[in-house]
Amino acid sequence: MSVTTSATIASFGGKLLKLAHNASTTGCEMKFNLYLPPQSTSSKVPLLIWLSGLTCTADNCSEKGFFQHGASKRGIAVLYPDTSPRGVGIEGEDESYDFGSGAGFYVDATADPWSKNYKMYSYVTEELPKVVFSNFDQIDSSRVSITGHSMGGHGALSLYLKNPGKYKSVSAFAPISNPLKAPWGEKAFKGYFGEKDWQSKGADHDATELIKKWKGGPLDILIDVQSQLLPENLVAAAKEAGQEKGVNVRFQPDYDHSYFTMASFADDHVDHAAKYLFA
Amino acid sequence: MSVTTSATIASFGGKLLKLAHNASTTGCEMKFNLYLPPQSTSSKVPLLIWLSGLTCTADNCSEKGFFQHGASKRGIAVLYPDTSPRGVGIEGEDESYDFGSGAGFYVDATADPWSKNYKMYSYVTEELPKVVFSNFDQIDSSRVSITGHSMGGHGALSLYLKNPGKYKSVSAFAPISNPLKAPWGEKAFKGYFGEKDWQSKGADHDATELIKKWKGGPLDILIDVQSQLLPENLVAAAKEAGQEKGVNVRFQPDYDHSYFTMASFADDHVDHAAKYLFA
Numbered sequence: 001m002s003v004t005t006s007a008t009i010a011s012f013g014g015k016l017l018k019l020a021h022n023a024s025t026t027g028c029e030m031k032f033n034l035y036l037p038p039q040s041t042s043s044k045v046p047l048l049i050w051l052s053g054l055t056c057t058a059d060n061c062s063e064k065g066f067f068q069h070g071a072s073k074r075g076i077a078v079l080y081p082d083t084s085p086r087g088v089g090i091e092g093e094d095e096s097y098d099f100g101s102g103a104g105f106y107v108d109a110t111a112d113p114w115s116k117n118y119k120m121y122s123y124v125t126e127e128l129p130k131v132v133f134s135n136f137d138q139i140d141s142s143r144v145s146i147t148g149h150s151m152g153g154h155g156a157l158s159l160y161l162k163n164p165g166k167y168k169s170v171s172a173f174a175p176i177s178n179p180l181k182a183p184w185g186e187k188a189f190k191g192y193f194g195e196k197d198w199q200s201k202g203a204d205h206d207a208t209e210l211i212k213k214w215k216g217g218p219l220d221i222l223i224d225v226q227s228q229l230l231p232e233n234l235v236a237a238a239k240e241a242g243q244e245k246g247v248n249v250r251f252q253p254d255y256d257h258s259y260f261t262m263a264s265f266a267d268d269h270v271d272h273a274a275k276y277l278f279a
Numbered sequence: 280m281s282v283t284t285s286a287t288i289a290s291f292g293g294k295l296l297k298l299a300h301n302a303s304t305t306g307c308e309m310k311f312n313l314y315l316p317p318q319s320t321s322s323k324v325p326l327l328i329w330l331s332g333l334t335c336t337a338d339n340c341s342e343k344g345f346f347q348h349g350a351s352k353r354g355i356a357v358l359y360p361d362t363s364p365r366g367v368g369i370e371g372e373d374e375s376y377d378f379g380s381g382a383g384f385y386v387d388a389t390a391d392p393w394s395k396n397y398k399m400y401s402y403v404t405e406e407l408p409k410v411v412f413s414n415f416d417q418i419d420s421s422r423v424s425i426t427g428h429s430m431g432g433h434g435a436l437s438l439y440l441k442n443p444g445k446y447k448s449v450s451a452f453a454p455i456s457n458p459l460k461a462p463w464g465e466k467a468f469k470g471y472f473g474e475k476d477w478q479s480k481g482a483d484h485d486a487t488e489l490i491k492k493w494k495g496g497p498l499d500i501l502i503d504v505q506s507q508l509l510p511e512n513l514v515a516a517a518k519e520a521g522q523e524k525g526v527n528v529r530f531q532p533d534y535d536h537s538y539f540t541m542a543s544f545a546d547d548h549v550d551h552a553a554k555y556l557f558a
Contacts, residue, residue, distance in 0.1 A: 010535065010539065011539045012543045064342050066345060066348070069348070069542075256288060260289065261289070263348075264289070
């Protein structure tokens, strides 16, 4: 469970670490970034996991999302995982921007040839947090929240809804909230689960389906959306499940799908997580 | 004086415009970015000019510098010029990271073959502001401040000190504050002014030399430094000129020369400008 550090960068009074480790779930070296806020030098701090969207590495949000601004004020560590295995030698792994490398979709693939390495669900929910907690004892493993953008918004919502109690809170930017009904989700699920099983297996990773079966108590999900990634299906499903007050969708019509949007609202999402991480 | 707009991006409640125009001083198309804060839709706003360092375009600080955060709160427009002419066909113009394209050094070159296009001093002090004011009447041309990083910190300090009254305030991150004594400055001045004249002409663009001759009243310069770019010479020169209280150098030893540093202290520099822009 050892990690190597390639850079230690001062940021908003804390430190952004560029790290890597050999992951057993994905069978390759995985890079990730970890922001330690200034408060972590004197006390345990909770953790906010950021899941990025298609094509991203751990660096995009670290550089342009400005989560460190709010995290440094509130005393929250931020974990930036990569979005897929890299360089595992599968034919065509780097050919599409929306499938394969940079597009792991936070599922454990079951279809060949992806099933050996593309285990991003297990990696993000189990292996990576264990690596972080065992190497950084200033982080409180009992207080973890999750957020993300686009494909990573799908990841944040689906990981939260599949694991009641695992995360203290969830929020998302422009999440693919009903991947079974979205072209990006359909392509990914067909590829990672196979043509036969994609709908049944995909339903277990679709926030709109998962929210209907949620038994974890009152929800409080913050979502900022700009484009139409089917949040209305999620909202309708939440209503069906008696959770209509649990999904706060804020339409930000002027904003686009870029990190300028995350930067503009990052503080709100950190504050949303802080409400539960410090409850 | 017409400008073309290639993108309009929502950012912190305002708009970041990606713009271009045909510049007569540099004889080529120049790209630049302009941030209009939310307040600009209802009233005139002052302008903060950001001058970038070596290798940068208008985009680096727009994406990673976090100036829009403070500017949106204070109601200040931010102008991000490019750092040199581009594609003007001079042999070797793109060969060095610290000379030629991306490295205009905010001087008007007098040596061939650079003297025709490399007029970044005139471009930034005269032509570009005129273009901005004539196209965006929500910006108050009488209230302009300036700041920058590294080569752009040199630009901010030297433009301010050469033009008493032109800018309401100045600040800088890790400025090349004594370019005559710094390898980057020496290379640039020799190239743009020629081997014979570089010291005499360079002195007129060297903040440490200029501050000795300053007649513009009490100074209040904010400088954040991480590496040794000779701020001690500037401080000594300021003392010699009876302006020792006018240069506030803050050493930030943990920080590096990257935009993570600007992001961490951008709000302080916006606040510094705001003190004078709203005086």
